Amino acid sequence: xxxxxxxxxxxxxxxxxxxxxxxxxxxxxxxxxxxxxxxxxxxxxxxxxxxxxxxxxxxxxxxxxxxxxxxxxxxxxxxxxxxxxxxxxxxxxxxxxxxxxxxxxxxxxxxxxxxxxxxxxxxxxxxxxxxxxxxxxxxxxxxxxxxxxxxxxxxxxxxxxxxxxxxxxxxxxxxxxxxxxxxxxxxx
Amino acid sequence: xxxxxxxxxxxxxxxxxxxxxxxxxxxxxxxxxxxxxxxxxxxxxxxxxxxxxxxxxxxxxxxxxxxxxxxxxxxxxxxxxxxxxxxxxxxxxxxxxxxxxxxxxxxxxxxxxxxxxxxxxxxxxxxxxxxxxxxxxxxxxxxxxxxxxxxxxxxxxxxxxxxxxxxxxxxxxxxxxxxxxxxxxxxxxxxxxxxxxxxxxxxxxxxxxxxxxxxxxxxxxxxxxxxxxxxxxxxxxxxxxxxxxxxxxxxxxxxxxxxxxxxxxxxxxxxxxxxxxxxxxxxxxxxxxxxxxxxxxxxxxxxxxxxxxxxxxxxxxxxxxxxxxxxxxxxxxxxxxxxxxxxxxxxxxxxxxxxxxxxxxxxxxxxxxxxxxxxxxxxxxxxxxxxxxxxxxxxxxxxxxxxxxxxxxxxxxxxxxxxxxxxxxxxxxxxxxxxxxxxxxxxxxxxxxxxxxxxxxxxxxxxxxxxxxxxxxxx
Numbered sequence: 001x002x003x004x005x006x007x008x009x010x011x012x013x014x015x016x017x018x019x020x021x022x023x024x025x026x027x028x029x030x031x032x033x034x035x036x037x038x039x040x041x042x043x044x045x046x047x048x049x050x051x052x053x054x055x056x057x058x059x060x061x062x063x064x065x066x067x068x069x070x071x072x073x074x075x076x077x078x079x080x081x082x083x084x085x086x087x088x089x090x091x092x093x094x095x096x097x098x099x100x101x102x103x104x105x106x107x108x109x110x111x112x113x114x115x116x117x118x119x120x121x122x123x124x125x126x127x128x129x130x131x132x133x134x135x136x137x138x139x140x141x142x143x144x145x146x147x148x149x150x151x152x153x154x155x156x157x158x159x160x161x162x163x164x165x166x167x168x169x170x171x172x173x174x175x176x177x178x179x180x181x182x183x184x185x186x187x188x
Numbered sequence: 189x190x191x192x193x194x195x196x197x198x199x200x201x202x203x204x205x206x207x208x209x210x211x212x213x214x215x216x217x218x219x220x221x222x223x224x225x226x227x228x229x230x231x232x233x234x235x236x237x238x239x240x241x242x243x244x245x246x247x248x249x250x251x252x253x254x255x256x257x258x259x260x261x262x263x264x265x266x267x268x269x270x271x272x273x274x275x276x277x278x279x280x281x282x283x284x285x286x287x288x289x290x291x292x293x294x295x296x297x298x299x300x301x302x303x304x305x306x307x308x309x310x311x312x313x314x315x316x317x318x319x320x321x322x323x324x325x326x327x328x329x330x331x332x333x334x335x336x337x338x339x340x341x342x343x344x345x346x347x348x349x350x351x352x353x354x355x356x357x358x359x360x361x362x363x364x365x366x367x368x369x370x371x372x373x374x375x376x377x378x379x380x381x382x383x384x385x386x387x388x389x390x391x392x393x394x395x396x397x398x399x400x401x402x403x404x405x406x407x408x409x410x411x412x413x414x415x416x417x418x419x420x421x422x423x424x425x426x427x428x429x430x431x432x433x434x435x436x437x438x439x440x441x442x443x444x445x446x447x448x449x450x451x452x453x454x455x456x457x458x459x460x461x462x463x464x465x466x467x468x469x470x471x472x473x474x475x476x477x478x479x480x481x482x483x484x485x486x487x488x489x490x491x492x493x494x495x496x497x498x499x500x501x502x503x504x505x506x507x508x509x510x511x512x513x514x515x516x517x518x519x520x521x522x523x524x525x526x527x528x529x530x531x532x533x534x535x536x537x538x539x540x541x542x543x544x545x546x547x548x549x550x551x552x553x554x555x556x557x558x559x560x561x562x563x564x565x566x567x568x569x570x571x572x573x574x575x576x577x578x579x580x581x582x583x584x585x586x587x588x589x590x591x592x593x594x595x596x597x598x599x600x601x602x603x604x605x606x607x608x609x610x611x612x613x614x615x616x617x618x619x620x621x622x623x624x625x626x627x628x629x630x631x632x633x634x635x636x637x638x639x640x641x642x643x644x645x646x647x648x649x650x651x652x653x654x655x656x657x658x659x660x661x662x663x
Contacts, residue, residue: 005226051658051660051662052660054662054663055660055663059663060663061663062663065578069576096539096541097537102536103540104531104535105535105539107531107535108535
């Protein structure tokens with residue numbers, strides 16, 4: 001199941017068919033049916049994570065853990081360089097006759113810097129990837145999709161049987177069906 | 189894989205120990221006995237009796253010994269009586285630090301090494317089994333759903349803790365005079381002003397005395413055992429109850445909370461009395477947490493290995509890669525936790541560099557450098573670097589290899605708490621050590637396998653069993 005290019009803003013997309021759900025189980029059923037019917041789902045919007053949905057939709061594993069690893073390595077390297085420059089090269093200080101080079105006192109600094117960079121890096125890339133960076137206008141398909149409603153969005157176009165999509169949605173518990181063209185939504 | 193949202197049939201499973209499993213456990217015990225036998229046969233018995241009083245060392249060597257043995261500052265004037273042990277009498281010698289001359293003259297029979305090994309393995313298995321009980325309690329307190337499907341495994345492991353306790357306790361009863369130099373000191377009944385009087389040990393004697401030493405752990409174990417038995421019987425009763433009856437679950441939460449509080453406050457006492465008091469002049473305030481971390485990560489590892497074994501034999505049908513993944517995460521996370529605690533203890537002592545605190549690490553760093561570093565490699569670097577990857581945590585083969593490394597690593601950790609303190613320098617993990625580990629390890633495995641057969645593997649009426657069956661941590 002291919003995931004449609006998400007980098008495109010919702011405003012710039014073709015006509016979309018929206019189904020609104022209030023029941024999580026029925027939403028999962030409908031998603032499953034649409035996938036089986038080889039309908040390309042643009043995305044499913046839920047106010048909270050719904051278990052199993054990502055497997056049905058065929059969402060690939062996130063790169064976030066690899067980003068986290070790289071951020072951690074960056075933090076470790078930066079801290080290592082910082083300590084080495086400050087404490088060994090530039091201004092060595094004899095504290096209690098402890099060794100200056102590679103001594104256990106480096107460990108907490110290395111650890112903290114690694115954790116700090118990992119956490120900040122993950123948070124930044126998570127929000128960046130989810131288009132939740134400051135300045136981006138939120139694109140809600142339904143005002144209640146962050147509250148108690150769930151939305152399945154299907155982009156129409158060549159090879160999309162609109163009637164079939166709407167039938168599947170209706171048969172699997174959609175409480176409302178809508179059509180979206182540009183910024184205008186009309187209830188079907 | 190738990191796709192969720194479809195009904196998963198919850199059926200009871202009855203475990204019967206496969207012949208291969210029994211043979212493995214018994215074989216491990218026999219192999220252990222053989223190795224231990226060879227180890228005992230090759231102990232240098234002559235070394236233990238005669239060399240305690242050799243005083244022919246030159247002043248230079250003397251100074252070296254004082255530095256090596258981690259002689260503490262209080263003791264500078266007492267080094268005259270310090271007995272230098274010759275290199276080839278390695279196994280039972282009295283070069284250990286300790287401020288009193290008497291201690292260095294204490295001859296230890298060669299059997300001390302056997303009892304120290306029984307203590308190490310008994311203590312480890314005792315702590316690990318108890319930590320498994322703590323795992324069960326934590327799941328109840330945290331209202332955890334995912335673990336319901338594997339719950340019977342830690343419950344079975346927990347039944348071993350009285351046995352581990354008895355093992356360690358027998359070793360202590362028989363050899364406490366040699367294993368703990370403060371016991372030896374206590375028997376001399378010295379008062380202030382007498383030669384050989386030790387102000388530090390005297391000051392600790394309100395707590396560190398034979399009565400406390402023997403009675404306190406027995407009382408604690410009795411309390412833990414009663415609470416553990418209660419949790420177990422509730423769990424059994426739940427299986428036979430009406431589906432949907434949560435009264436057993438609610439009661440279990442209360443008993444678990446009680447157990448967790450008592451365990452949390454008292455597990456350190458056993459660690460102080462049995463492990464920390466080997467180096468009786470030394471103390472570390474984080475020692476209880478350190479011992480808990482060791483036992484906890486080992487318990488999680490053993491739980492994971494038993495789950496993998498049962499899974500490979502076709503049992504625990506509700507357990508999926510998701511549960512295995514979570515156990516792998518636990519092994520990974522608490523290996524880091526162990527390292528964190530280990531380093532916290534080491535770093536403060538290293539920084540402050542107070543002689544009386546340094547003594548513990550000085551001997552371990554200078555005389556046991558290999559073991560000191562091996563400890564970090566086995567218990568931190570291996571799990572950290574390998575289990576970091578997601579696929580490794582979901583791979584039974586990788587988990588088994590890392591699990592074996594961790595079990596040996598934490599055995600080695602406990603060994604390093606005991607051996608340098610009891611014998612001074614010159615010890616190494618040999619056939620006797622490995623043999624003792626295998627012997628009691630085999631008995632432990634056999635015991636747990638039998639305990640697993642005692643009742644169904646699936647807590648069918650557990651309120652969260654359905655949730656556990658659907659457990660899914662996502663892509």
